[in-house]
Amino acid sequence: MTSRKLRNEELNRLSVEKFKKESKSPITLVLDNVRSMHNVGSIFRSADAFRLEKILLCGITAHPPHREIRKTALGAEESVDWEYFENTAEALQSLTDYEIYALEQTTQSTSLRNFQHTSLPLALIVGNEVDGVAPDLLDFCRGTIEIPQFGTKHSFNVSVSTGIALWELYNKINEND
Numbered sequence: 262m263t264s265r266k267l268r269n270e271e272l273n274r275l276s277v278e279k280f281k282k283e284s285k286s287p288i289t290l291v292l293d294n295v296r297s298m299h300n301v302g303s304i305f306r307s308a309d310a311f312r313l314e315k316i317l318l319c320g321i322t323a324h325p326p327h328r329e330i331r332k333t334a335l336g337a338e339e340s341v342d343w344e345y346f347e348n349t350a351e352a353l354q355s356l357t358d359y360e361i362y363a364l365e366q367t368t369q370s371t372s373l374r375n376f377q378h379t380s381l382p383l384a385l386i387v388g389n390e391v392d393g394v395a396p397d398l399l400d401f402c403r404g405t406i407e408i409p410q411f412g413t414k415h416s417f418n419v420s421v422s423t424g425i426a427l428w429e430l431y432n433k434i435n436e437n438d
Contacts, residue, residue, distance in 0.1 A: 280340045285314045286431055287382035289359065293349045293421055294320035294389040294414060302333030303420035304387070309337035311431045315354075316341055316381065321347035321389075325333050349386075353401040359384040363394045363405045364426050366415070370407035383430065387423050 275283065290308060295301055301323055308316055309376065318324045324345045325331070325338040346352035353361060360378060363386040386402070388394035399405065408425055417425070 291386040298329035300420040302330040305334040305337040316343040317352040
């Protein structure tokens with residue numbers, strides 16, 4: 262079998278206008294003090310790929326418009342809804358109808374493989390590159406989700422972790438499709 266790379270016009274990409282009108286995955290991301298604008302841009306691209314409801318950018322997390330975010334977001338910051346909060350706790354308090362989880366390693370973490378949501382919509386908190394999710398935010402959470410890791414570091418880049426988690430959560434939510 263001979264394979265060829267698809268051309269851009271064969272990818273069925275949505276316009277920003279059509280993306281805004283499409284139904285969304287019932288997942289909201291909460292970025293807790295993410296330091297790198299490149300990570301923020303990469304997370305926007307993942308959020309676009311899985312057609313998430315929105316991203317809440319909190320604390321020192323940079324927000325659009327910004328040239329450094331656009332470098333990696335490649336326009337996804339225009340398609341994905343987002344909101345900025347100075348304080349992550351205030352952002353979480355605004356998510357009254359959400360089941361909130363943190364992507365973090367704790368003594369009570371559930372492996373991403375074994376995670377089962379009980380209701381929708383979901384909110385997933387991802388933390389900063391140095392300290393992860395702030396410990397006081399865990400009180401807002403129904404639980405914590407951990408990505409199994411088998412090497413010496415036991416830490417992924419925040420944008421990589423977010424992409425892995427979104428892929429698995431998207432599949433769990435849409436497993437009957």
